[in-house]
Amino acid sequence: MTRSSLITDAQNTWCPGCGNFMILFALRNVLEALSEEGRSLDSVVLVSGIGCHAKIADYMNINSFYSIHGRTIPVATGIQLANPDLTVIACAGDGDAYAEGLDHLVFAAKRNVDITLLVHNNRVYGLTTGQYTPTSPLGFRGRSTPGGTIEEPFNPLELVLASGGTFIARESSLQMDSLQETIMEAIRHRGFSYVDILQICATYFNMTSYYRERMYRLKDHDESDFDQACDRMREWDYNGDAPIGLGIFYRREKDTFGGRLSGRKTVAVDRESAIRKILDERR
Amino acid sequence: MTRSSLITDAQNTWCPGCGNFMILFALRNVLEALSEEGRSLDSVVLVSGIGCHAKIADYMNINSFYSIHGRTIPVATGIQLANPDLTVIACAGDGDAYAEGLDHLVFAAKRNVDITLLVHNNRVYGLTTGQYTPTSPLGFRGRSTPGGTIEEPFNPLELVLASGGTFIARESSLQMDSLQETIMEAIRHRGFSYVDILQICATYFNMTSYYRERMYRLKDHDESDFDQACDRMREWDYNGDAPIGLGIFYRREKDTFGGRLSGRKTVAVDRESAIRKILDERR
Amino acid sequence: MSEHIRAVSPITGVQVEIMNDVSILVGGRAGDGINSAGLIVAHLLNHIGYRVYMYFDYPSLIKGGHNFALVRGSGSPVGAHRNRADFILALNQDSIDLHGDLIRDETTILFDSGRVDADGIPVPVSEILKELDAPAVMGNSCIIGAFARSAGIEWAVLESVFRQKIPKGLEKNLQVARRGYDAAHVTQKIEPIGRETFPILTGNEAIGIGLLHGGLDAFVAYPMTPTSNILHFLAESAVDLPLDVVHPENEIAVFLMALGFAYAGKKAAVCTSGGGFCLMTEGFSLAGMAELPIVVVMGQRTGPSTGVPTYTAQTDLHFMIHAGHGEFPRLVVAPGDAAQAFTWSSLALSMAWKYQVPAIILADKTLCEGSYSFEQRAPPDIGEADSRMDPGEYRRYALTDNGISPMLHPPAPGAVIKVNGYAHDEAGITTEDADTIRIMTDKRKQKSASLKAAVEDLGSVIVRGKADASTAILCWGSNLSVCTEVADSLGLRLIQPVVLWPFPVETFQKALSGVERLVLVEDSAYGQLSMLISGYGFPTDDLVLRYDGRPNSVEELVARIQEVLA
Amino acid sequence: MSEHIRAVSPITGVQVEIMNDVSILVGGRAGDGINSAGLIVAHLLNHIGYRVYMYFDYPSLIKGGHNFALVRGSGSPVGAHRNRADFILALNQDSIDLHGDLIRDETTILFDSGRVDADGIPVPVSEILKELDAPAVMGNSCIIGAFARSAGIEWAVLESVFRQKIPKGLEKNLQVARRGYDAAHVTQKIEPIGRETFPILTGNEAIGIGLLHGGLDAFVAYPMTPTSNILHFLAESAVDLPLDVVHPENEIAVFLMALGFAYAGKKAAVCTSGGGFCLMTEGFSLAGMAELPIVVVMGQRTGPSTGVPTYTAQTDLHFMIHAGHGEFPRLVVAPGDAAQAFTWSSLALSMAWKYQVPAIILADKTLCEGSYSFEQRAPPDIGEADSRMDPGEYRRYALTDNGISPMLHPPAPGAVIKVNGYAHDEAGITTEDADTIRIMTDKRKQKSASLKAAVEDLGSVIVRGKADASTAILCWGSNLSVCTEVADSLGLRLIQPVVLWPFPVETFQKALSGVERLVLVEDSAYGQLSMLISGYGFPTDDLVLRYDGRPNSVEELVARIQEVLA
Ligand SMILES: Cc1ncc(C[n+]2csc(CCOP(=O)(O)OP(=O)(O)O)c2C)c(N)n1
Numbered sequence A, B: 001m002t003r004s005s006l007i008t009d010a011q012n013t014w015c016p017g018c019g020n021f022m023i024l025f026a027l028r029n030v031l032e033a034l035s036e037e038g039r040s041l042d043s044v045v046l047v048s049g050i051g052c053h054a055k056i057a058d059y060m061n062i063n064s065f066y067s068i069h070g071r072t073i074p075v076a077t078g079i080q081l082a083n084p085d086l087t088v089i090a091c092a093g094d095g096d097a098y099a100e101g102l103d104h105l106v107f108a109a110k111r112n113v114d115i116t117l118l119v120h121n122n123r124v125y126g127l128t129t130g131q132y133t134p135t136s137p138l139g140f141r142g143r144s145t146p147g148g149t150i151e152e153p154f155n156p157l158e159l160v161l162a163s164g165g166t167f168i169a170r171e172s173s174l175q176m177d178s179l180q181e182t183i184m185e186a187i188r189h190r191g192f193s194y195v196d197i198l199q200i201c202a203t204y205f206n207m208t209s210y211y212r213e214r215m216y217r218l219k220d221h222d223e224s225d226f227d228q229a230c231d232r233m234r235e236w237d238y239n240g241d242a243p244i245g246l247g248i249f250y251r252r253e254k255d256t257f258g259g260r261l262s263g264r265k266t267v268a269v270d271r272e273s274a275i276r277k278i279l280d281e282r283r
Numbered sequence C, D: 001m002s003e004h005i006r007a008v009s010p011i012t013g014v015q016v017e018i019m020n021d022v023s024i025l026v027g028g029r030a031g032d033g034i035n036s037a038g039l040i041v042a043h044l045l046n047h048i049g050y051r052v053y054m055y056f057d058y059p060s061l062i063k064g065g066h067n068f069a070l071v072r073g074s075g076s077p078v079g080a081h082r083n084r085a086d087f088i089l090a091l092n093q094d095s096i097d098l099h100g101d102l103i104r105d106e107t108t109i110l111f112d113s114g115r116v117d118a119d120g121i122p123v124p125v126s127e128i129l130k131e132l133d134a135p136a137v138m139g140n141s142c143i144i145g146a147f148a149r150s151a152g153i154e155w156a157v158l159e160s161v162f163r164q165k166i167p168k169g170l171e172k173n174l175q176v177a178r179r180g181y182d183a184a185h186v187t188q189k190i191e192p193i194g195r196e197t198f199p200i201l202t203g204n205e206a207i208g209i210g211l212l213h214g215g216l217d218a219f220v221a222y223p224m225t226p227t228s229n230i231l232h233f234l235a236e237s238a239v240d241l242p243l244d245v246v247h248p249e250n251e252i253a254v255f256l257m258a259l260g261f262a263y264a265g266k267k268a269a270v271c272t273s274g275g276g277f278c279l280m281t282e283g284f285s286l287a288g289m290a291e292l293p294i295v296v297v298m299g300q301r302t303g304p305s306t307g308v309p310t311y312t313a314q315t316d317l318h319f320m321i322h323a324g325h326g327e328f329p330r331l332v333v334a335p336g337d338a339a340q341a342f343t344w345s346s347l348a349l350s351m352a353w354k355y356q357v358p359a360i361i362l363a364d365k366t367l368c369e370g371s372y373s374f375e376q377r378a379p380p381d382i383g384e385a386d387s388r389m390d391p392g393e394y395r396r397y398a399l400t401d402n403g404i405s406p407m408l409h410p411p412a413p414g415a416v417i418k419v420n421g422y423a424h425d426e427a428g429i430t431t432e433d434a435d436t437i438r439i440m441t442d443k444r445k446q447k448s449a450s451l452k453a454a455v456e457d458l459g460s461v462i463v464r465g466k467a468d469a470s471t472a473i474l475c476w477g478s479n480l481s482v483c484t485e486v487a488d489s490l491g492l493r494l495i496q497p498v499v500l501w502p503f504p505v506e507t508f509q510k511a512l513s514g515v516e517r518l519v520l521v522e523d524s525a526y527g528q529l530s531m532l533i534s535g536y537g538f539p540t541d542d543l544v545l546r547y548d549g550r551p552n553s554v555e556e557l558v559a560r561i562q563e564v565l566a
């Protein structure tokens, strides 16, 4: 497959009006911009889980690892550790990253693994036809909860912050330009970059007007201020009625896991003599 | 097996000086007190994972479910949902609850499941001979990290708070009386009660003097104040040098998952006629 | 209908006809409601006395693409689709273009003339909707109306089916349907043949109802095709029932929560597919060691890995038999149609509890999402295990002759109930003592033997077709129906083991008596059942395997069997 | 030593003696350093020309309890312990009381007279330590010194072993040992028989070194007995090597990270035991579908569930062969001793990469934590798969004759490399098309066939013992050594398939030629290998099973084999 275009000719099967299109286009535009800057797209790898969102792996004409539900992050971590020169972008769903594979999210943040995580947070399991997720509001009537859920959502931004995240942003599939800018910033950030994207699910949870009425961009916000970040994150709890801030909530520089790991390496000796040494020590 | 004593005659195989003894005794004392108050110990169930801590299931002469590594919480959840009249106490290790099965911790807090979770946090994998855990300090030299870890610990209290926890406490195996009191409070709390117990591992991570020098009890602390709770929790990050507060950091009342679930139940119809109705609807 | 299966059996030389056989294709895009439309068509047939079966084919996407339902009606029980359509209800062009092989000269094609180009009876669906100010989703009511007319089904039948099945917007739907009815004319009359109706159930629903019948108290699941609909169905049904339905964070939590329910005395089941089952295997082994009863509904789909999520397979048999580390007794049953699904789901739950073992209901997409006319058969009563024991002396793993220990649940006054995933003594306390380890392993082995004996007693191998034929078709799971039909038409014997583990060796041996040639039909690339029975010394002569995710039609299978037997 | 194995073969009537055979028990509490003490004893023998083997027995606890090491020295290669002790080094009373069956008249018992009450040579360990102001942990140096003296091992040998093995506190340790040495007297001299030393490796270390030899770039693991020590060993070794060692949050992360490494072109392996492997099965199936090379070291222990963590078993064979949903090629090798562990670990990694399949090194606690004199044999060079392809035209799953597609890793200029766990086309794009699904399944099946052919070529079935005997012992994994010894002594044939999947049917058939009676020796309750080979039509005549977590000693196995053959 050659990269005449950044979009493959695989048939796109997202519903009309699905927010995933916006994320796909935003990512394409960012990659085009990076490519124009001179970064080779041969070094970009896209990792996805399973869900509607994950089909992006089929649609983007770049290296990709279409993995399994919930495991986007450890795959992306392995790739990044294997070759720090790669730019690793992980696209996960909210079912993926917040339910099935939540632990990996916490640990990616804890370790500050140098990957970019885009969560296509439509607050529903799309591909399995509309069940609640950890960010669905209380009372959400999905197919597994016909009487409405009985649990409040958690706030994933707060969780990532508590886990040690160094780049925490929220965007929306309704605001293409800012989405693009933030994805670009996320990719540029060295360390774990996390963007929760409020994505419209046209079929099972169309929050377009709800979001439009409440979304605002963070202003006069000091991204480096932990307490401000906390306050802003807590403003909307993914449940009640409150203004929904978009933008980068928190950003700081920190050693990456990969950096520390490779920093450990002494000058590599050759394999056979290392083995001989090990054996001799055991004589 | 009869309950002439709350301790079984299984041979105890913890190392001399292990903090687990203190937790065992504290729990025994609490249960004795509850029993004296008239609560039947037939309704108490102890659930444990796998690790040194988990041997408590063998040592306590009460109902127990000795489960598998990392899965203490979902087992305890199932038992509690099955029978809300049971008092379910889960004993987990830090490897158990913070690594292998971290996701369940977040969800127990999110759902406010009415169980009590005691984490025997020795900040090391004891039973597998001393590897680092998510709460080991940066640079910890364990058997899987002979050159020292390259990741900072996370702060489990902050994580549980961000997940929606309604009872969050920290205690130490060095302070028997307070440990007992807090466990008693935790059991009394309706909802998810979480106690992180700084437990001494005499063999692989003996922090006795470190803790003794830094521990203090929370005073003039408003348990119902979220922001105060945050501040106090952040004081010590399980890594750097700071005073280590002990006591109940946060407590609030909230509906439990089990309560909401059973609240849903209409008057139960008999099984066969319900089946007949379902079948007739499909003719 | 005019054309029947006319196959000459290579064995008996007999020509077999299936009477009153009608096949209908309903096709459109995902989102057009093809599944419901197909079901309405099935109910029309149901209400004029036919047994029905519906195969529903859809890709893994939410809107667009091409969905189709193949509805079959027959005078006798059916559970397979045919390679022909007497009627085609086309809501999209693909319903014509992709199904050329189903079209015969006499096929009546009813199509939405605004979207589809075809020869047949045009129905101006969008115009009608527009005129009646009806939403797009009512398009299928329109084409169903046209179908009813062209099949000579009385309006009253349609109206009564609509009243029962489409309570929402009923009047408008009826108006739309009537316009479709009026737009068509009778082409091939489907003769009413009776008045008795049967419930039409998917395999998933039959499993769910079977579990309820068996006494299900709790259902815990994380959604995964092809069993998600059991979760949805039970969540809907829970309101009226003493049933807890929980959808936790992932399959690991699912399984361990369910074990928690079991420990506390509640009969629990879970559902999943291959990938989700993988995550349950560690808990499965725990259930084996701790002797906790639990039922897993495991719906196979095309693998490996995510594979082809909405298509079928029978490739997980060995995985089910051996999943989980260490050796422990388990039960694996593979029902073949809705009736078996009901019976064996109920039985699986009862047996799991009687023998205190994990049980697997091994289904596949074809069974799970196929719809069947359902005839309820009461499962045999297998009784319960003895649970008497002096509480003060209670030992959860007390040694007994049959290996089954009395099981109590907390609170049991005076008893201390300890379950344990470590090797343990009778009281449930961890042990590393060589003798105790051996004795307790023998105890579990004894339980295996007790379970095996029960399975042999239960008639766990079905024989159909020509009972004395020396050539037999061997199959399991959803291949039951198509193989039965093919065996009948070719004069062959049909053998289906419903219990696959512990394998009912003696019953199977009896079923094989006189068989000289055994042909396995399976949706796999390696012939899993053949590998299994060869371990017991039963050779398979021919493998008729299919592994493109699609189930065989009757005609396809006839041709393939004839080919191997030629 | 005076007494040898004197068994009269029931087949050949020949009485066999094993010369230069010595057995030593070292026992104490957990925390006393019994493992290291045993290893030092082994090295003493190593330095006077003996091949050694050490079995280490310990419960799952950190301090206290009873640990013991059985060290065996012999003139020829050994890998099994005996049911006798020529010397006992007792640091606790249990070392005498629990091992009565090992004690003979001529057994020399050296004991810590402060802690142990026994007949033999008392060594006042605590007094000596106190006098020398040495820490308690040096107690075993003291008793080792006494042992060296009583076995007539020269002080110089001890000193040189200590210099190499105990660099920390060397002088003090030597002082302590000398006092022990002086406290004893020669009882039974172990004659030096050579000067060549061999590295003494645990099975775990041999596996680790084999992987390194095979080109390991990354090792990812979560600790679990009995393979944790591979993680520890490689973490220690990584400093000097181009090797990344990562210990993540759990086994799911382990496996998926390792697949990430593989995609990026780094040869990765993981290690675990049953419970951890369960959590990897979903990723295992992904590796099968996505055709990612990966090696899993799977150390069996007594199951099911947590079972008996520090004891042995061979109960996961079928689980390994069938783990993961769907059908896909895989490699399962079960080395029997350190030499095989090295060779086959290296080969497993090379084969995983050549055939782009997941591979399992199926070990068990006996192998993993046993120590062996290691003789390195270079694994055969199996070559690499062709990876040439025009980047612009690159398709990750391009169809080829042998089913193996050229594998590139990012960044590969101009190539777009797509791996996918869904069914996919050649380019790696998801498909639901029936033909493509079938063709790609056939491609993977073809890869299976290629792998099978390679396995048959590699001499994957070992034959030892009396090559033309008509009675054969069949075994796999760590039972190799004890069975070899027993076969030699009883004049039987020994057959060990090293590759268990794809099962080398032809090679195995050849190995069986002339065998009339086949006796399986296995650490399981059901006879897993017997179940496997019966599927290929090979019957097993007798099962000699053991399932109490303990490996058989030579004498125990001789007795049991004689019993079944009687
Ligand atoms: C282990 C496992 N469990 C369940 C599934 C079924 N499944 C596929 S996608 C999905 C949920 C998708 O939700 P989300 O991640 O939010 O993605 P979306 O479809 O909303 O983009 C599930 C449960 C699976 N593929 N694997």
Ligand SMILES: Cc1ncc(C[n+]2csc(CCOP(=O)(O)OP(=O)(O)O)c2C)c(N)n1
Pocket (backbone or CB within 6 Å): B050, B051, B052, B053, B054, B068, B069, B092, B093, B094, B095, B096, B097, B120, B122, B124, B125, B126, B127, B128, B133, D222, D223, D224, D225, D251, D275, D276, D279, D306
């Ligand atoms: C799935 C699985 N992985 C690994 C293990 C091995 N294992 C047993 S206990 C343990 C760690 C225990 O650490 P922790 O939970 O902190 O308990 P502690 O021993 O420190 O009390 C591990 C990794 C296991 N039993 N199961």
Ligand code: SF4
Pocket (backbone or CB within 6 Å): A013, A014, A015, A017, A018, A019, A020, A052, A053, A122, A126, A127, A200, A201, A202, A203, A204, C062, C063
């Ligand atoms: S179901 Fe929702 S998320 Fe999935 S494609 Fe349709 S609109 Fe998009």
Ligand code: SF4
Pocket (backbone or CB within 6 Å): B013, B014, B015, B017, B018, B019, B020, B052, B053, B122, B126, B127, B200, B201, B202, B203, B204, D062, D063
């Ligand atoms: S290793 Fe540590 S935690 Fe385990 S028993 Fe010993 S002191 Fe306690």
Ligand SMILES: [Mg+2]
Pocket (backbone or CB within 6 Å): A051, A093, A094, A095, A120, A121, A122, A123, A124, A125, A126, A133
């Ligand atoms: Mg989603």
Ligand SMILES: [Mg+2]
Pocket (backbone or CB within 6 Å): B051, B093, B094, B095, B120, B121, B122, B123, B124, B125, B126, B133
């Ligand atoms: Mg710990």
